[in-house]
Amino acid sequence: MIDFRYHLVSIVAIFLALALGIVLGSTTLSGSVTDTLRRQASAAAKSANDARQQQRQMQHQIDGEERFAGGLAPQIVADRLKGQSVVVIETPGASNDSIEQVSELAKNAGAAVTGRVTVQKKFLDDDQVESVDELAARLKPEDLDLPGTAGAYEKAGAVLASAIVTRDAAKSGREDATGGAVLNGFRQAGYVTTSGKPGQHATLAVVIAPSAPYGEGGEVDNKALISLATALDAADRGTVVGGPFTAAQEGGLIKALRDSDAEKSVSTGDMVDTASGRVVTILALQNELSGKSGHYGIGSGVGGYLPSPAPTAGKNG
Incomplete structure (x- = not known):
């Protein structure tokens, strides 16, 4: 015959198992969420780094085009x-x-x-x-x-x-x-x-x-x-x-x-x-x-960056 002490021990065991399951489940879930956040943070950092590199490349290109235009400008406009x-x-x-x-x-x-x-x-x-x-x-x-x-x-x-x-x-x-x-x-x-x-x-x-x-x-x-x-x-x-x-x-x-x-x-x-x-x-x-x-230029209301067709050099009206 099962006595009261047995029931008490069984109930305690059940609650201990339940508590252990909750702890183990939350630990597993927490680790999964952390891993996901780490991957997202890593991807965001990589995207930001790629964007910075692209920005630097574009700035180098713009600087080069500016030097190119500045260097040739006197020849382009000569006698116009x-x-x-x-x-x-x-x-x-x-x-x-x-x-x-x-x-x-x-x-x-x-x-x-x-x-x-x-x-x-x-x-x-x-x-x-x-x-x-x-x-x-x-x-x-x-x-x-x-x-x-x-x-x-x-x-x-x-x-x-x-x-x-x-x-x-x-x-x-x-x-x-x-x-x-x-x-x-x-x-x-x-x-x-x-x-x-x-x-x-x-x-x-x-x-x-x-x-x-x-x-x-x-x-x-x-x-x-x-x-x-x-x-x-x-x-x-x-x-x-x-x-x-x-x-x-x-x-x-x-x-x-x-x-x-x-x-x-x-x-x-x-x-x-x-x-x-x-x-x-x-x-x-x-x-x-x-x-x-x-x-x-590049603002609203423009017909283009420059006159099209561009006026012929040496022709000044």
């Missing part, structure tokens, strides 16, 4: 702007390196660089609109016709353009009293500074866009600068607005221009901070001489 002259317009926040390098490449292309006009932030300040309008009205040359609906910056752009660019080959390379008075008036107002001799009336203009979009009120500032670029293009043989890719993103000057009516007449390039992008800027100027406007 022969007989022309270029004025460079610096907007607030533009890269000085881009300005210097575009100017140098324009010289390699056979153009004379008359000088630089640096637009000051004061010109774009909200509280200056009335003063800008009054200055434009006071300095406007007698032979310059302005539409009655023109706003302050449209007037100012046209007046300033009349002092620094021209379509008339006979006027190119010459300074005159009227243009000198315009530049002096804008300088005295604190709206621009100048270097070189921008009053010599260039036949082409390059506007270097801000490297980063303006903050609050940026839309209004962009419209003011677009008015200036449009006025330059109307008064010369061609204008190109160049900037880095950031200028072609939301809020940037190039993006705003491509979304405006000015996109039909003013060319743009959004890779001017690269050697190849600066070559494209020269090709765009060459196309402008033939009456062809376009938008180039």
Whole structure:
């Protein structure tokens, strides 16, 4: 006959077996999960390492292509702007390196660089609109016709353009009293500074866009600068607005221009901070001489990285 002690021992044995099974099962499960996590972590580390190697390889390739484009750029653009002259317009926040390098490449292309006009932030300040309008009205040359609906910056752009660019080959390379008075008036107002001799009336203009979009009120500032670029293009043989890719993103000057009516007449390039992008800027100027406007680079609204077909070397319109 089975006594109580036997039942007690049996029950204890069952619970011990159950506990042992739970311990063994959890240990096995824990080891399986750990092994899986180790494999996943190892695979992730390998993928990250592969990605780093690919990134380094791509950067080496980009660096090589940049050196290649930079080394051959003077030969590629040689004589494409022969007989022309270029004025460079610096907007607030533009890269000085881009300005210097575009100017140098324009010289390699056979153009004379008359000088630089640096637009000051004061010109774009909200509280200056009335003063800008009054200055434009006071300095406007007698032979310059302005539409009655023109706003302050449209007037100012046209007046300033009349002092620094021209379509008339006979006027190119010459300074005159009227243009000198315009530049002096804008300088005295604190709206621009100048270097070189921008009053010599260039036949082409390059506007270097801000490297980063303006903050609050940026839309209004962009419209003011677009008015200036449009006025330059109307008064010369061609204008190109160049900037880095950031200028072609939301809020940037190039993006705003491509979304405006000015996109039909003013060319743009959004890779001017690269050697190849600066070559494209020269090709765009060459196309402008033939009456062809376009938008180039990698941002939205472009027709390609460069003009297609590319203008023929030695043909400058």
